[in-house]
Each structure stands twice: as structure tokens, then as C-alpha cells.
Amino acid sequence: MLHTEQARAVRFDRYGGRDVLYIAEVPIPRPAAGEVLVEVRAAGINPGEIGIRTGAMHERYPGTFPSGQGSDLAGVVTAVGEDVTDLQVGDEVLGYSWRRSSHATHVVVPAEQLIHKPGGLSWAVAGALYVAACSAWAAVDAVDPRPGETVAVSAAAGGVGTITVQLLALRGVHVLGIASAANAGWLRDHGATPVPYGERLAEDLAAAAPEGIDAFIDLFGPDYLQLAVDLGIPRDRIETIISFEKAKEFGTKAVGSVEASNRKVLTEMAELVASGRIEIPIAATYPLDRVGDAFAELERRHTRGKIVLVP
Known part of the structure; x- marks a missing residue:
């Protein structure tokens, strides 16, 4: 991944099919108090993101435009906001964003929504774990x-x-x-x-x-x-x-x-996967630029396991 002053992020400006998705150049966000900046190494995609993007879930999860996308993520902490004591720059982490923002090269996330990535997990599996x-x-x-x-x-x-x-x-x-x-x-x-x-x-x-x-x-x-x-x-x-x-x-x-979005459950599941007691099959990985292709594969509804974006 290139280290620049700009981040790259998936965006869409209106409800629609995969054609509304594009990659935007945006300033790298800065973490506020209680937050950390993560350089994303992998971010899973999920069926619910299709419903949000098409407007099918508007009543439950209304869109605001321009919208980002994605909740699953894994990566490396590159900056830490005030009052964060349990994570530091260089830590490998996995977790989630509720701001529709993880399909990007960089994302700011509340520290409480991240855990340390177990050493036995690949980036793809860690990035696909949360949802x-x-x-x-x-x-x-x-x-x-x-x-x-x-x-x-x-x-x-x-x-x-x-x-x-x-x-x-x-x-x-x-x-x-x-x-x-x-x-x-x-x-x-x-x-x-x-x-x-x-x-x-x-x-x-x-x-x-x-x-x-x-x-x-x-x-x-x-x-x-x-x-x-x-x-x-x-x-x-x-x-x-x-x-x-x-x-x-x-x-x-x-x-x-x-209902299960907390560090306790996330840690339990990560440990089960890292120990080999549970397997998370990775059906495919795609670069960020091919986010539309990744969703095309997901929408066929015949993949075994997870599809993951690798920024």
C-alpha cells in the first residue's frame, strides 16, 4: 500500500446498482479522542451493504450522500487519539466501523470497536471476521x-x-x-x-x-x-x-x-478461528478498484465463505 497524504475510499452518491460505486481520493482522516486511525489491510463485504446501496433497506438504514461503505476491517494502527490507552501505533487490529467507511485505505474507528489481531489470522480472514x-x-x-x-x-x-x-x-x-x-x-x-x-x-x-x-x-x-x-x-x-x-x-x-457487537464476542470468535476450531473460508479477494466485481460475485449468492477487499 502506498503511503500518501490522501486516502482512497469507496463512495456512492445515490442509490443504485454496482455502477454507482466509485473510488474517491479523500484526505486521510484524523482520529479524535477515543479513536484510532487504521491503515486497512483487508475489509470484508456483506449482503447488507447491497441492500443499503440499492435503497432496499432505506427504512431501516437510510443513506446519506455521498456515502462510504463497509463495516468489517483489519489493519495497522497508524495514529492514536487522546484517551486511547490500550492501542498504539503499529498494533495489528481487527474490528468494525459503524460509519460505512471500512472499504478504504484508511479509516478512523473508535478504539472500543477494535481488538488486537491474533497472530494466527491472515489479513483476509481478520478483515472478514466481524459481521x-x-x-x-x-x-x-x-x-x-x-x-x-x-x-x-x-x-x-x-x-x-x-x-x-x-x-x-x-x-x-x-x-x-x-x-x-x-x-x-x-x-x-x-x-x-x-x-x-x-x-x-x-x-x-x-x-x-x-x-x-x-x-x-x-x-x-x-x-x-x-x-x-x-x-x-x-x-x-x-x-x-x-x-x-x-x-x-x-x-x-x-x-x-x-446485538453481538462488542469486544467480548469479537475476541471469542477471533480466538476460535485463530486456534483452528472454526474455519472462515475466503472465497475470493479483490483490490479496492474492483469493488464492483467483488459485489457481482457476492450477488450471485453461490460463494462459499467470504469475499474480501484488499486495499
């Missing part, structure tokens, strides 16, 4: 699974799904991983029973769990909430991280990464 790992933690916590129970997970091979499956397996849960047939091998290798999505999904789930399904985690969309209700799963054990309106209609849970 997916904290969402998975929150989703699993919401259904409170016991060892021996059966939990179904939709989009089980996606960025959040791959982590959710592994967290459940660590708890001794029988996991039904709903995904394409191409992901069956990966799911089996990580402790799940693969169930291909399609017209026979309800029948296939019932066949895979003849004694019933105790809980359902939806990571894809409202049709899966309808399926979970139709299967007779108790509504207080049905969780979604994406279908907020449907969850409200059905009286099911909708807990996401915001």
Missing part, C-alpha cells in the same frame, strides 16, 4: 441449542452460514445444512448433514430429522421462515438475521450482529 462471525454468534445464541438437538440452517455455506454450522457443531448439535449440492462435501467435513434446497426441501428435512427439528436459523430470506413455521418449529426457536418484516409478522426472532 459474519458476530452474526453467527448472535444467531446461535438466539436459538440457545442444547447438545443432541437438531438445528436447521439455511444458506449454510455462505459467509455467515459456514461459521454458524461450525459453532453449532462445537455445541454438539445435529446440524442440517441447507445449501446447494456442490457444498455437500464441505458441510459433511464440518459436522453438518447437507440438505439440498429445492422443491423437496421440506420432505428432505423431515427425512434427515425423523424425530423433528428443534430450531431453525434463517440466513437467506423470508421463505425459510415460512418453511420453519410450516414444519411446526416453536416460534421462539426460529431465528433470522435478514427477514425482519417476516419475523415481526410471525413473532419469531431477528437477532443480528448489532
